[in-house]
Amino acid sequence: MKRVLVAAYGGAHVAAAMPLYRELLAAGLQPVMLGLTTAADTLRRHGIPFVHFLDHVDIGDPAVERWGNFLCEFHHRDGIGITRDESMAYLGASMAERVADVGEEAALASYRARGLNALLPVRTLKRIIEAQQIDAVIATDSPRAERAALNAAVQMGLPSVCLLTSFPHIGLDYLQRSDNGAVICVLNERIRQQLIDAGRQPASVIVTGNPAFDALIAPDAQARRSELRKQAGIPPEQRAVLWAEQPEPGNPDLPIAMREGLAATCASHGWKFIARLHPSSQAGASITLPEGALLSPRTQGVRDALLMCDAVVTFTSTIGFEALVLDKPVVVAAVSQYSHFVDYREDDGVFVVPSMSAVEPALASFFADDEHAQRLARFRRTLPQNGQAARAIVQCLLAQDTTPSFTTATP
CATH class of the missing domain: 3.40.50.2000 (Glycogen Phosphorylase B;)
Structure with a gap:
């Protein structure tokens, strides 16, 4: 061979x-x-x-x-x-x-x-x-x-x-x-x-x-996070939420509605909103985001995007799994035409919610570090480590x- x-x-x-x-x-x-x-x-x-x-x-x-x-x-x-x-x-x-x-x-x-x-x-x-x-x-x-x-x-x-x-x-x-x-x-x-x-x-x-x-967990993670957030103008104390967007051919307005709604939610709570589009997205850099919101560019690696944030929201993206490896809270809104094809579960440490409106209280739970959030964190930390x-x-x-x-x- x-x-x-x-x-x-x-x-x-x-x-x-x-x-x-x-x-x-x-x-x-x-x-x-x-x-x-x-x-x-x-x-x-x-x-x-x-x-x-x-x-x-x-x-x-x-x-x-x-x-x-x-x-x-x-x-x-x-x-x-x-x-x-x-x-x-x-x-x-x-x-x-x-x-x-x-x-x-x-x-x-x-x-x-x-x-x-x-x-x-x-x-x-x-x-x-x-x-x-x-x-x-x-x-x-x-x-x-x-x-x-x-x-x-x-x-x-x-x-x-x-x-x-x-x-x-x-x-x-x-x-x-x-x-x-x-x-x-x-x-x-x-x-x-x-x-x-x-x-x-x-x-x-x-x-x-x-x-x-394999390369997600590295000894430079904290230093890299600080550097990236400083470059992006995100103060150390500010929470940042990453939206990992996937195409929805059967309902192309759905991810846009989630993106816009989540951006508004973040603004109301003082959280930094970061949008990461799928590589095949037609929107690219042409999307309009509220003032202060960020777009993770196509050239940015997933690890860097994840290091910048404090929680991830998605419908179906595998970025959710990568976030779990980095011990990041993940909210999955099970509203996609593909939701029945993915298998995110609470015993993976994921907060699975039935609607887009339920994303906000799920994020608030994580950031308050309440009892449910602590339980999910324990699940995340028992997942097999890659490398x-x-x-x-x-x-x-x-x-x-x-x-x-x-x-x-x-x-």
Whole structure:
């Protein structure tokens, strides 16, 4: 085993993949980072070399050009670090492959029913694996190119690891399959059992933690917090609340309403409000915040954003888990269309509330350090500490002498 493909898209996925780059190098292996969508811009900013679809797809191919133009009208976003040519390559090749597999009418029907999740470009990933002379694959748990990379690895008889960045629920239909990585690495024992209950073989589900969390706890945390807050003009005694925003395709006004309502709540209590948008957000720096509120820029690392704050509010973001690792209070408003796919619980130290209006008293409880807040703090402090997840995942890959035979995936 020499060359390892590491496939991930943006946000929490590339954050989990980047520590693997360093760990693979330390193990004497050559990582080949496949930067999908906004991951490419993140890898570029961190000076990590990568390949992307555009390196391996001819956007002048008539089928790729046709379907790329069609899908770009709905899915390409300027200003989030993805060129239109890269979107053309990623979207066009994926849809062209789907059309070739099932025909245009069926491909469009599945796209209308499932959106981009109807696309599974396994043959394109096989071409990338062959061109890059890949010996093994690690990919995060997304349902398109990452899943396709794992399916391709299994079909080609290569060692493979699926890295589950958070909860399995939203992708359980494919995560439970044995062709989605010979091994799947997960955050904790509860998630491991959920996958086993869904049908994964126990030996194929390993608790490693999330590599994105490895560097969260460091001895410079307090000094770094003081420096960041001083730069942002946040006095030592002022409470700061971080809003970790996620897109809500079924109700795009919902996160905006939460952002605006929470900003007003913070202003009324004298708390500093900090908004952190999802990397794929179309709003970017164009959002309007009240005077005194802050926007965590796209270039700021999650750890720095978390160090600045004293509590986190979200609907579904995995930033909640990172906050827990840093012993930060977390409020989860279970009002999202995706709420049933996440599994934040009180025994993780999370205050789960049923409405947006309940967020304010939950924050007040934390900041008053009342009995309930103290109970949740005790739960947070019993969570497993991370720090060696990247190394454990690489060891899971190296331990694979052979890859079992698996069934072929269908989207």
